[in-house]
Amino acid sequence: VRARFYLPFRDPDSGVAMLPDEEAFHAVRVLRVAAGDEVEVFDGLGGMWRARITQADRRGVGLTLGEPVAPAPELPVDLTLVAAVLKGDKMDDVVRDAAMVGVKAIQPVVTARAETSLAALARGRRGDRWQRVAVASIKQCGRAVLPLVHAPIDVADYWRQTTTGCRIVLVEPSACGGTVALYDVPAATAVELVVGPEGGWDPSELQLAREAGATLASLGGRTLRADAAPLVAVAALLSAWRML
Amino acid sequence: VRARFYLPFRDPDSGVAMLPDEEAFHAVRVLRVAAGDEVEVFDGLGGMWRARITQADRRGVGLTLGEPVAPAPELPVDLTLVAAVLKGDKMDDVVRDAAMVGVKAIQPVVTARAETSLAALARGRRGDRWQRVAVASIKQCGRAVLPLVHAPIDVADYWRQTTTGCRIVLVEPSACGGTVALYDVPAATAVELVVGPEGGWDPSELQLAREAGATLASLGGRTLRADAAPLVAVAALLSAWRML
Numbered sequence: 001v002r003a004r005f006y007l008p009f010r011d012p013d014s015g016v017a018m019l020p021d022e023e024a025f026h027a028v029r030v031l032r033v034a035a036g037d038e039v040e041v042f043d044g045l046g047g048m049w050r051a052r053i054t055q056a057d058r059r060g061v062g063l064t065l066g067e068p069v070a071p072a073p074e075l076p077v078d079l080t081l082v083a084a085v086l087k088g089d090k091m092d093d094v095v096r097d098a099a100m101v102g103v104k105a106i107q108p109v110v111t112a113r114a115e116t117s118l119a120a121l122a123r124g125r126r127g128d129r130w131q132r133v134a135v136a137s138i139k140q141c142g143r144a145v146l147p148l149v150h151a152p153i154d155v156a157d158y159w160r161q162t163t164t165g166c167r168i169v170l171v172e173p174s175a176c177g178g179t180v181a182l183y184d185v186p187a188a189t190a191v192e193l194v195v196g197p198e199g200g201w202d203p204s205e206l207q208l209a210r211e212a213g214a215t216l217a218s219l220g221g222r223t224l225r226a227d228a229a230p231l232v233a234v235a236a237l238l239s240a241w242r243m244l
Numbered sequence: 245v246r247a248r249f250y251l252p253f254r255d256p257d258s259g260v261a262m263l264p265d266e267e268a269f270h271a272v273r274v275l276r277v278a279a280g281d282e283v284e285v286f287d288g289l290g291g292m293w294r295a296r297i298t299q300a301d302r303r304g305v306g307l308t309l310g311e312p313v314a315p316a317p318e319l320p321v322d323l324t325l326v327a328a329v330l331k332g333d334k335m336d337d338v339v340r341d342a343a344m345v346g347v348k349a350i351q352p353v354v355t356a357r358a359e360t361s362l363a364a365l366a367r368g369r370r371g372d373r374w375q376r377v378a379v380a381s382i383k384q385c386g387r388a389v390l391p392l393v394h395a396p397i398d399v400a401d402y403w404r405q406t407t408t409g410c411r412i413v414l415v416e417p418s419a420c421g422g423t424v425a426l427y428d429v430p431a432a433t434a435v436e437l438v439v440g441p442e443g444g445w446d447p448s449e450l451q452l453a454r455e456a457g458a459t460l461a462s463l464g465g466r467t468l469r470a471d472a473a474p475l476v477a478v479a480a481l482l483s484a485w486r487m488l
Binding site: 072075097100101102141142143181182184219220222223225228231232235236237238239240242244 | 341344345346384385386387425426427463464465467468469472475479481482483484488
């Protein structure tokens with residue numbers, strides 16, 4: 001497997017490009033690429049090409065673009081994962097897995113039972129970190145489309161937003177009445193799948209979800225770990241819709 | 245949530261029991277239970293009860309059994325995950341996730357492209373470790389049935405075994421012809437789902453699978469991480485079968 005690098009900017013006419021600083025650092029210090037090496041680059045918007053390294057040193061990594069390469073196919077659904085920010089570094093795994101399985105965007109939300117705040121996330125520059133995790137994940141899975149990791153917002157503000165897609169919120173089987181099995185939710189072309197934190201949703205949050213017209217859906221009778229629930233839910237939904 | 249402990253042996257008549265040594269150590273040293281505490285115990289075979297600690301010290305942890313408790317429901321399918329042993333500790337995560345999502349048994353297999361051997365796994369007592377991981381996982385997800393982690397075997401020997409259930413082997417989309425989408429495999433009441441290692445299957449292993457009558461199934465076009473593929477595959481299969 002060739003090493004892959006994220007090349008968000010390029011001059012379409014010249015056929016030569018320099019890797020962004022962070023990608024160049026990784027290429028030189030970790031993967032030890034050298035002039036002459038064959039690699040692949042992708043632009044995050046669906047384009048992927050072979051490329052040959054022409055320069056790799058402290059001044060940067062240059063390359064010449066070659067033939068287009070077919071990336072991994074994208075999902076036939078515009079799927080946004082709306083995920084509660086979890087404790088510690090667990091959100092990194094959620095972002096990594098969501099990017100791997102094919103989501104188009106990730107919206108982190110801070111919930112009533114979270115042990116963090118928007119201010120703490122901003123201080124920790126967690127949004128930048130999650131976007132880097134998404135880049136690393138799609139390098140591994142072969143996608144050329146980079147999922148956008150939105151800036152975290154309060155979940156109450158999320159429910160007050162308007163949306164054109166269908167909204168599905170995952171709830172504990174015992175949480176409340178009026179829930180359907182996740183695999184029974186009708187297929188849609190655009191969907192926002194909302195997955196909660198370690199302690200589950202606060203009743204006020206479920207009320208906002210109902211008022212926003214979201215479908216409350218449950219996923220089996222076993223309690224899923226909060227860091228595994230988003231991947232299980234996305235896989236289950238896409239499989240039920242025959243889109244995985 | 246009450247602390248849960250694994251109590252594989254008890255005297256059904258007396259109503260009192262001692263936790264096994266490893267559970268007692270965890271109860272006293274980590275969770276710091278004390279006489280009078282209310283806990284839950286499960287026998288690994290489907291039974292779960294409330295219990296009250298009567299003794300918790302260096303000689304052990306004793307308890308009196310109380311009312312039965314309803315555990316998380318079991319899957320309506322007898323699902324065995326046959327999983328290639330991965331590098332490092334990644335198999336721990338595979339076992340943990342499989343137990344969480346409801347599999348009945350886990351059969352670790354050593355494959356041609358593995359970086360380990362049956363002898364190395366035996367020296368490292370990895371089988372014991374995986375069974376402990378399964379115990380910890382079902383404590384969290386509320387199951388009272390402990391998935392059996394079989395002793396690892398060579399995957400060629402696995403394919404030579406006879407079985408009454410249907411066998412599905414997960415393959416890369418590009419690996420070979422004659423594959424079906426995982427969500428198109430007809431539902432069964434007993435199934436063995438076989439998931440490969442980091443480097444994929446060796447062609448000789450796929451040949452053995454074909455000769456054994458296994459269904460070769462693929463799961464979307466994106467390359468899944470080897471440690472995430474078993475959870476994604478189990479979730480996708482169960483959701484397609486409306487059993488999750």
